[in-house]
Amino acid sequence: MWESKMDIYNVFELRGRTLCYFGVGAIKKIKDIAEALKKQGINKVIVVTDEVAYKVTGAWDVIEPALKEVGIDSIMYTGVTPNPTVEQIDEATAMGKEFGAQAVIGIGGGSPIDSAKSVAILLEYTDKTASELYEQKFIPEKAKPIIAVNTTHGTGTEVDRFAVASILDKEYKPALAYDCIYPTYAIDDPALMKTLPPNQTKFTSIDAINHVTEAATTIVASPYSILLAKETIRLITRYLPQALSHPEDLVARYYLLYASAIAGISFDNGLLHFTHALEHPLSAIKPELPHGLGLAMLLPAVVKHIYPAVPEVLADIYEPIVPGLKGVPGEAEKIAAGIEKWLFSLGITEKLEDMGFTKDDIPKLVELATTPSLDLLLSLAPIKATKEVIAKIYEDSLKPLS
Missing domain, CATH: 1.20.1090.10 (Dehydroquinate synthase-like - alpha domain)
Structure with a gap:
């Protein structure tokens, strides 16, 4: 099969609405992404992840020094769980607001990246809550820049406009689909999935x-x-x-x-x-x-x-x-x-x-x-x-x- 002859270490650009860096070693492209953010005047980012993904995959070992080298300060929210909730999104948003985050980095699978997308909206609509967002009480047209560092091979959320969260008290798990939450950049590095x-x-x-x-x-x-x-x-x-x-x-x-x-x-x-x-x-x-x-x-x-x-x-x-x-x-x-x-x-x-x-x-x-x-x-x-x-x-x- 021709697949076996592909150079999986050749990091290519999978272009759509999102610029996705794809291939073994793609995580190193975070330096280029950080430099591009810095040129846009972005000095502070919030990282949205769970308790495990950013550490066990080794992603943070590359991302943290790249941000520091470029001069971007970061704060991290690690409270995302599988099937994330609107309460978690509100917590992360509050942290991002207080810090003055100008962009959002999601590290993980669908749950952290979907949560990062939601936070990116709510950092623009500062008077709204995640429940209001997911119950479609307003229709967002803008979001802070989103960088998706993917650590699973299933959701596709790093290259699409969808996000999901649960409203537990209503046993309701709605989905969003808005153009403003296409990630600006994404990283798909197979080496992050070995664990x-x-x-x-x-x-x-x-x-x-x-x-x-x-x-x-x-x-x-x-x-x-x-x-x-x-x-x-x-x-x-x-x-x-x-x-x-x-x-x-x-x-x-x-x-x-x-x-x-x-x-x-x-x-x-x-x-x-x-x-x-x-x-x-x-x-x-x-x-x-x-x-x-x-x-x-x-x-x-x-x-x-x-x-x-x-x-x-x-x-x-x-x-x-x-x-x-x-x-x-x-x-x-x-x-x-x-x-x-x-x-x-x-x-x-x-x-x-x-x-x-x-x-x-x-x-x-x-x-x-x-x-x-x-x-x-x-x-x-x-x-x-x-x-x-x-x-x-x-x-x-x-x-x-x-």
Whole structure:
């Protein structure tokens, strides 16, 4: 395969709305980024991260001296958790305001980077709160410059305009999509992913699989989102087992990270529908539930229900996982069973009942899935997202299909 002949140490520029430095050693580009910020008159930044990512990956060992050398002062918020909350965003924002932060650096996976995006908005709208932002009580048109230093290969948030946070008291996990939160700069360095634990390696990769499954099948899908979807699934199918067996294999990490980035670009263009809209209530109710695991539990049932409407696309992009599909509506059960078998082969065998959900929870989950922002995603699905269909997807996800 030609992938093995690529120079993974050649740091290239993945250009879109965000200038992303991609490749082994890309973290060293933080010096160039810091110099560019300094030229814009930026002297103070807030770093938004969790308690682990900035240290264990070694990212801060490079970022901190680069900022100091250029003359940019920094303050750090480390309170972000998986499935971040509006309270955490407000805490980080308050810290940034007091410090006088003029830009925001997010270090981590989706949770810290999404939180950094939110803080960047609220540093411009100083009279607003994160709850008001996520309940769409105002529509932001500006944000402080955002620098995303990515440490996982799943979300694609470093190259897109999306962010997610939970409002715990309402068991509500809405999503934002605003042009002002495209990161100005991003760093995708596979070397920062070597320390990802096996479960995170799996769950983040499954997140990318779900991004493209949805982006390729919304009512606004395009040849571009479908092309990126096909390549994403091919790369993840090929390199995820290698990364699980050999966590420090930089070639495997490189292509999983590339798959994640192009998946982010795919859904930035094609948008999302069922799996993400239906997963958000799961991890809003149970914040300890990894987002990627929630998606994995729902994916077979979602594909089963949408396949008759878009069989040609799904048969094509899922060829590496379920080969030999003809792209005809009657194959819905076959592809769903094939996807579930593939997930099980990776050790992802959990279903909703294993996480404590029961049939009695379905009406509440349906209501939460049809709240604002999530119902917008559902409106893009290739089949009509009635409450009956949503309930059936949840029901089919309680136990294994086979």
